[in-house]
Amino acid sequence: MPPLTRARIVAAAIELIEREGADAISMRRIAADLGVGVMSLYNHVPSKAALLDAVAEGVLSQIAFTDDPAAEWTERVRIQARAFRQIAHHYPRSTMLVVSRQLRSPAGLPPVERALATLREAGFGGAEAVQILRTFIAYIVGSLLREVGVAPSFAPPQRADVHPAAADPTLFPQVAELAPLLEEVDHEKAFEFGLDMMIKAIEVRLAGTCAARGAERGGARG
Amino acid sequence: MPPLTRARIVAAAIELIEREGADAISMRRIAADLGVGVMSLYNHVPSKAALLDAVAEGVLSQIAFTDDPAAEWTERVRIQARAFRQIAHHYPRSTMLVVSRQLRSPAGLPPVERALATLREAGFGGAEAVQILRTFIAYIVGSLLREVGVAPSFAPPQRADVHPAAADPTLFPQVAELAPLLEEVDHEKAFEFGLDMMIKAIEVRLAGTCAARGAERGGARG
DNA sequence: GTTGACGTACGTACAGTGTACGTGTCACTC
DNA sequence: GAGTGACACGTACACTGTACGTACGTCAAC
Known part of the structure; x- marks a missing residue:
């Protein structure tokens, strides 16, 4: 032993x-x-709280970042965001700890450094890069919270959530009509959708207005 | 009594x-x-967990939504997002409960209904509206988590976080250079920045790829 | 070798937790 | 009256985090 x-x-x-x-x-x-x-x-x-902090730090430090400086910056942002989300797959239960307690350790610095570098190389200013990074982190953390929240503790097979389909169609017409879509949860697809949306947002922010982009191709991703 | x-x-x-x-x-x-x-x-x-659920539901149901159907849809989205964030000001400590546990009560239906209606009136399809709503919720929840995470429990005045300024400038040049920006946290400004970014994203999404709008359903995403 | 200091593993003890269970007291219906 | 339910309450149990004291290493100085 x-x-x-x-x-x-x-x-x-x-x-x-x-x-x-x-x-x-x-x-x-x-x-x-x-x-x-x-x-x-x-x-x-020293204490249980400190142990949980150490757990969060340990999980966070295991994120495998594979950065390819030669790739398009939009793709690099995408890869970094996905890497962050990977911890939800490797450590689904522990992820709640990572997102619940704010890190007071330097374990979070390397991802921040890499993200800021990517954004600045893309052409963003320092203040903009910081704000964009914060927005992305908020989105990723919120997504992870939803994903791991599906199975917070022991995950009994109680799928008996409040079914949107049971919503009164006269009170909640939209919810009732879109009930099948609201019940379906493909985390992978949902995350990629939001990621696309946000990257598109900073793309237009970088390029200025829509007209300025001219005939540039529109990032069609299969 | x-x-x-x-x-x-x-x-x-x-x-x-x-x-x-x-x-x-x-x-x-x-x-x-x-x-x-x-x-x-x-x-x-029935139990403490149920009580905490009831607390989350009670807080959530107190969100004051003031919708102005005459306003531009982008402004309506903005207002609804801000209303959601208001709970972080009225009930900062309880907010953690709202975002931590997934609601299994119909208290969350009215905001969802209103948001979906707003998006569909703006011209989005049903599937798109659901995905966009999910992305916004993820962003808002992530933002709230960061805001309330600053003072999670009793909030002792220990501002002794890991100071980005203490980062090694050779290891973390971006973090070191942008330290003042990283330390400054104006939640109001940060939230509005991200909100602008995301609304800009769905604006360009609605307008199509700056050219012909498909006018077809589908959304070009498998 | 003896002595001391020191780090570490351990057991005991205490205050505090959620809650199962039984008991008492009402108001109300036969 | 008897019976019935709802409700406030006390006790009890298993469990929590951790302060404190104890015991057993190894190493330095004498």
Whole structure:
């Protein structure tokens, strides 16, 4: 049995969260999983809150960014946004921690640095780049929250949500008519739709008005 | 003393959350605030989770939507988005609950209905309207999360975040250069910036690719 | 070798949590 | 009266985070 260490504790916490949900986490369960006394954890971690911060940082730092400086800047933005979203697939339960608590660690700096560099190389000014980055982060975080919110804790098969189809067609005609679309949730498609929309937005922002773009091709993506 | 009722319990919970933070909430504290035994609450609320759901629903239902059908549709979208964001000002601590748990109540239907109606009147198809609405919700929720995340619980004056200014300029040149902008957080301005960006995006989307509008359904996305 | 300091694993203990269960007290219907 | 439900309440249990004291290493100085 290797010696107890901060990294092992964080790893056990992540595994426990992914296995049983974020609500089921407790210092005693983690200690039991490690075959160790409860208070031994406190030799490596000052508190439970600090441990959760470490979990969030650990997850965030595992984002695999593969940047291709030769690619079109719109494609680079797309890739970075998708990379961020990947954590929702690898660590769906832990993602809630990442988005819930604001990071107070330097683990978030490399993605920020890369995003800002990409935007500035695309031609945006510093202030604009910061604002655009914030907008993208808000969108991505909001998307992740919706995705992981579908299965927040143990995910019982209670698909018995409030069905839009049950909405009164006279009170909510739009909701009633579009009920099939509202019930269908293809996270992949929804995310890509929003991403396209936002990239299109900053494209026109960069190019100025619509007329100035002339006959440029309109980014048709299959 | 009026009789104990579900509405009074929810109101006390909201007040307690706003006063002492979402972490400090407990059935015993709520009961004490109401001058009532703990278990009496369970005559009106099945569980703590259900109570928190009711709190989220209560906050959400208090959004003041003022729609002006005569206004330009872009302005109507703006107003609805701002109305949603208002809850972050009235109930900053409770907002985390609203965005954290997915609503399983019909309280969220009126805003959805209104938004869909606005988008369709603007000329969008049903599928497009749903996707656009989802994208906006993701952005708004992400923005709120960042705003309320600044003061998640009791908000001790620990402004000692990881200062971007402390970033190594050789490792993180962009972060170091833009540190003043990254540290400044004007939520109002940031939100309006992103909102502008997204409305611009759907404007160009509505106008087609700056040329011929397909006038056909489909939206060109598989 | 002895002594001390020190880091680490551990057990106990305490205050606090959500809530299952039983008990008491009303108002109201037979 | 008896019976019925709704409701406020107290007790009890399993569980939480963690402060505190204890025990057992290893290493330095003597």
